[in-house]
Amino acid sequence: MHLFRGPGFVAGFSDRADGSLDFSDRTPEEAGRLWAGLPAVAGLGLPPPRFAHQVHSTTLLRVGADAPAGRQGQADALMTSVPAMPIGVFTADCLPVLVVAGEAVMAVHAGWKGTRQDITGRSIAALAEATGVSPARMQVFMGPCIGSCCLELGEEVVEEFRATDPGSLACFARGARWHLDLRGLNVIQCLERGVARAAIRHVNDCTKCLSDRYFSYRQMRGRHGTQFSFIARLPEEGAPSSGAA
Ligand SMILES: [Zn+2]
Numbered sequence: 001m002h003l004f005r006g007p008g009f010v011a012g013f014s015d016r017a018d019g020s021l022d023f024s025d026r027t028p029e030e031a032g033r034l035w036a037g038l039p040a041v042a043g044l045g046l047p048p049p050r051f052a053h054q055v056h057s058t059t060l061l062r063v064g065a066d067a068p069a070g071r072q073g074q075a076d077a078l079m080t081s082v083p084a085m086p087i088g089v090f091t092a093d094c095l096p097v098l099v100v101a102g103e104a105v106m107a108v109h110a111g112w113k114g115t116r117q118d119i120t121g122r123s124i125a126a127l128a129e130a131t132g133v134s135p136a137r138m139q140v141f142m143g144p145c146i147g148s149c150c151l152e153l154g155e156e157v158v159e160e161f162r163a164t165d166p167g168s169l170a171c172f173a174r175g176a177r178w179h180l181d182l183r184g185l186n187v188i189q190c191l192e193r194g195v196a197r198a199a200i201r202h203v204n205d206c207t208k209c210l211s212d213r214y215f216s217y218r219q220m221r222g223r224h225g226t227q228f229s230f231i232a233r234l235p236e237e238g239a240p241s242s243g244a245a
Pocket residue numbers: 146147148149150206207208209210
């Protein structure tokens with residue numbers, strides 16, 4: 001688990017050492033036990049996470065204080081302003097993007113399909129509108145994903161990108177096949193919305209090259225396991241507890 005801790009928040013990206021954290025097909029009770037058993041999470045005192053039924057959309061779900069533990073509706077991004085309520089996304093080559101915006105946090109599942117539709121940029125704009133926090137004051141954490149070394153796409157996919165967003169072609173390279181720099185394109189989408197470059201931090205690992213460390217959909221040719229990436233607000237150290245459930 002890669003953990004990033006800052007004033008008032010914690011963001012984490014799991015890896016194979018944490019096991020497959022595909023909570024989505026488990027009951028809320030099973031998911032809660034799995035969550036509570038994670039060594040990196042155990043000391044944080046956080047309840048089980050909320051997550052979406054991911055469908056490669058650009059839908060951003062707002063998670064309120066009354067949201068039940070576990071799976072919410074169909075979406076590929078979640079945000080919450082509720083303290084100490086972890087939200088997260090599942091990936092196994094796609095890029096997990098975690099965002100801190102003042103008192104709110106957001107988690108985004110950015111595969112190439114969502115990235116073609118600018119899910120990260122759109123979600124940042126929506127988060128800014130919902131919170132009043134300028135993207136220039138947001139912090140972004142990008143987790144492990146398939147690297148440009150390994151993300152090969154067909155000509156027809158490149159044509160889709162060309163039609164949707166001609167500028168995205170800067171992140172493609174043509175060798176024997178087309179390769180996409182998924183992380184780089186998501187960084188550009190953040191910068192276009194006004195996020196500061198220095199406020200974007202990375203786990204630069206390629207999930208396919210490092211498939212001994214990460215679950216990789218492409219390396220394993222199917223669904224053999226999943227990383228879970230989460231973010232939550234924490235009470236500021238020394239500050240009184242918010243009292244939220
Ligand atoms: Zn690679």
